[in-house]
Amino acid sequence: MHPIRTFFTAYKKHVTRFAAITAGLVLLFFILNALFPLPPVPSYSTVVTGDKNEVIHAFLSRDDKWRFKISTRELHPDLKTAFIHKEDNYFYYHPGINVLALMRAAFNNTLHLKKTSGASTITMQVVRLLEPRERTYLNKIIEAFRALQYEWVYSKEEILELYINFVPYGSNIEGVKAASLLYFQKSPEQLSLAQIVSLTIIPNRPVSLNPQRSRALLKTERNKWLKRFGEAGIFEPQRIQDALKEDVYASRKPLPKRAPHLSIRLHKKYPKATEIGTTLKVTTQERAQLILTNYMARIRQLGIHNSALVIYNNETRRMEAYIGANDFYDSEHDGQVDGVNAIRSPGSTLKPFIYGMAFDKGLLTPKRVIEDIPTNFDGYVPTNFDEHFNGLVSVEKALAYSLNIPAVKTIEQITPNAFTQVLAKNGFKQIKRDQAHLGLSVSLGGCGVTLEELTHLYTVFAQHGIRYHYATLQQDADSLASRVLSESSAYMISEILTQITRPDLPNNMQSSFHIPHIAWKTGTSFGRKDAWCIGYNQKYTIGVWVGNFDATGVHELTGADIATPLLFELFNTLDYNSQQHWFFKPKELGLRTVCTYSGLPMGPHCTESMIDQYIPKVSTNAVCMHLKEYTVAANGQYSYCTSCIPDGGYTVKLYPNLSVALADFYDSQHIPYEKPPVHNPMCIRVMEEQHPKIVMPVANKEYLIERAVPTELQLKSIVPNDVRKVYWYINGRFYQEAGPKDEVFFLPQEGVTKIACSDDQGRNSSIKITVGFY
Incomplete structure (x- = not known):
């Protein structure tokens, strides 16, 4: 056969054999890659940072390491340069295994009959960091295979990132960010060149070069490497000289523990987060x-x-x-x-929003007068903080003095359900859960x-x-903003809450603070x-x-x-x-003239006025009726209604137009006020709107009484001031005659009880209660 043809035939066989071996190795790699996938990357520590990215708190990783994740983009360029030059100059050029370095290491080690140099790439070091093994030839082969896997799965930057995040620094410190924070109390981008070089050499001997143990040795080794970097032209000569003069200012100090409650709360919410920026x-x-x-x-x-x-x-x-x-x-x-x-329990802190909603519904204005008197709200009988009542007060005083009865009256008008719906919509989780069961007491702190x-x-x-x-x-x-109150309502509440003439100013505050x-x-x-x-x-x-x-x-x-x-x-x-x-x-927001006595726009009998704020087209325009005309006998003995007014011998006079409850309060507190004469006793008209109101016991309530020691229940009603006698009936039977202010008690029977009250003018009312014994 011709020699040239023989050469090409042999060459072709070798190429074919090489290609087959290569294909086999590639196939073997993918088979092994599928059978033995890369292990998951261990967890990182969680660091909580402030608004300027300073550390405020930190948590150990799940394997109890201080290991803070940092990307190569965040890394100081000098630190990256130092690591690559020192550990793997050809990092960006090999596939995970540096064959030339392996051959050089094998030759040198054989020549000197001992290990004089290594050939581990940064990728191979990552393998050892994430999967520590004994140093045997078999494990070296496994390590090389893993290096190829990492190069296949990850980019060069991602591999370098793994290296700088898991490189050891002694004790339970891993990664340059954790070492920088714990040893130098700085983030990596703030390090000096001397500190950068220190961080590149500690991983080779994390025990002996630990800054806590031997700063002198660390300084000596650091300076050796600074000179090597200088000789290699990695850093400018002047920077090298400045770094050589720098002492080792490194000692392990605990990380900050600011805002621990918030940090723990966020760590529980985001357990896998490596950094939580607050x-x-x-x-x-x-x-x-x-x-x-x-x-x-x-x-x-x-x-x-x-x-x-x-x-x-x-x-x-x-x-x-x-x-x-x-x-x-x-x-x-x-x-x-x-x-x-x-x-x-929020106490009285929700009251401003109750009044704010009432302003927006047109029910109240700051100067509007509201009753602060003992009131039974279907069994709920609140009192003021000081256990005193003020009679009539303005809304602004009721809020500034944090009076309870006016607040309950106001939430009764806007309804507890409407109020709690607003709170639930605006992030109050417990109120949202309890909304169906919340009543008037929410105004005074009866909620969570x-x-x-x-x-x-x-x-x-x-x-x-x-x-x-x-x-x-x-x-x-x-997120989308939501309007809770009108701008006018919010402003009026703010003006009230700015007042300093109020009881919730601390004692001696004005003279001492x-x-x-x-x-x-x-x-x-x-x-x-x-x-x-x-x-x-x-x-x-x-x-x-x-x-x-x-x-x-x-x-x-x-x-x-x-x-x-x-x-x-x-x-x-x-x-x-x-x-x-x-x-x-x-x-x-508008201004208008209102009556001093009621806070409503001036009525026909108003003589004193003041200026009040109001919301046009929203606030009520009802005029003041704090005085009421009465037709009275010339001698002032009786008053007449339209049904019994005589042909003559009478006059028309003005009297305070008080509610029955307010008149009853004034009487009980012996507060003088001008009372209209009693209604003409000869009049046959019965005024149903003035019928007695039974306030005790409470209608439709269930009362539990101890059978061994039965307790009597009190009977009490509120009647107009012209009533002199009331008559009580229990289950249709007459029980007792009494004065309007007399205390009357009865011993109830088990089951449903009907209670009726009639006054001396023939007006009556009734309720039912249920009594149980235990």
Whole structure:
């Protein structure tokens, strides 16, 4: 055969054989790749950051490592350069295995009969970091195979990212970001060249070069590598010289633990997140924490141990501070309870929204007069905080003085269901769950709210009646805003809550503290278990809660005396002299003249007036009728109705137009007022609208009575002031004659009981109750 043909035949066979071997190896690789896939990447630690990406809290990974994820894009370019030059100069050019390096290492090791150099690439090191094995020849083969797998699955940048995130730094520290934060208290992009080189050499000897153990040795080794980098021209000579002079300022310090309650809450919500960026402002958080800690130290002797606060910035619509408890580590007093997110009774803090809704429904205006008298609301008998009643008060005084009866009367008008629907729609989770069972008592704290929900709701006043989404996370997207109150209603409530002539101003506050120019509302729950104060101006809305997490009541615990001083101190620190920024009166809000006695537009008999704010086309236009014309006998003995008015011998006089309940209150308190004469006894007309109102017992209620010691029930009715006698009937049988103010009791029988009351003018009413024995 011709020699040339023989050569090409042999060459073709070799090429064919090589191709077959290559194809077989490739096929084998894919088979093994399918049979032995890459293991999942171990979990990272979670780091919680503030608004400027500074660390505020951190959590160990699931395998108890400090291992913070960082991408190569975030990595300091010098750190990346140093790692690649030191560990794998040809990282970007090989497929995971550097064949030339392997051959060189094999030759050198054989020549010197010992290991003098290695041939591990960065990819192979990643394999060892993620799947540690003993150093044997078999494991070297496995390691090489895994390296090829990583190169097939991941990009070069992703492999480098794995390396810098898992490289060891001693103890339970892995990755350059964790090492940078723990050893230098800096993020990697802030490191000096000397610190960068230190981080590149520690992984080779993480025990002996640990900064905690031998700074001198670390400095010596660091300087060796700085000189090598200089000789290789990796970094400028001047930078090398400056780095050589730098001492080793490295020691392991704990990571910050600011806002632990919020951090734990977010970590539970996002357990797989490597970084949770919050909107917390570290300076605001730390100042608020210091104020809270010092304040609680001053009141601890009162038996009050817990507090919480949240601060919203109304301009940026971000949360700036979140303190779930004044001392997270106070295990004796449940310091790890998150007071910002705990469900508590809100006391009187919901009253501004009740009146705001009433303004928007046209039911009330600030000067409108409302009754503050003992009232039985179908078995619910609230009292004021001081257990006193004021008779007639304006709405603005009722709110500023946080009176209970006017608030209950108002929510009765707008209905508890309509009110709780608004709260449920605006993020009150417990109220949404309990809505079907909530009644009038919700106005006085008979519901469950959190400090976060309540403070967020108060931002409505600062935002002209609109509830915006306030971000807690940096990536929070704006959600649709919802209008809760009209701008006019929000403004009127703010003007009322800005007044400083009110009982919830702390004792001696005016002489001892600078009072910030804010609107604020206090609240104290039943049993004095919760003290609240929520305040706002144009810049901030701040909510504080003070009490005991175990619900222990304290006599001194009130919103005015305990929570308000803390709120004032926070505002004075964060926004001193804020009066230059306040809310402008809306154009839609009108002014009108109203009667001083009722707060309604002037009626025909009104003589004294004042100016009131109102919402045109919304607020009621009903005129004042605080005086009523009575036709009375010339001698003033009797009054006449239209049915019995005589032909002569009478005159027309004006008398206070009081409700039966208000007249009864004045009589019981011996408050003098001008009473109209009794109705003409000879008149045969029965005025059904003035029939007796049975207030005790309560209609349609079930009463449980102990059989062994039966308790009598009281009979009480409210009647017009011309009534002198009332007559009581039990199950159709006459029971007793009594005066309108006399105390009457009876011993009920088991089952349904009908109770009737008739007055001396023939007017009557009846109710039914159910009695059970146990």
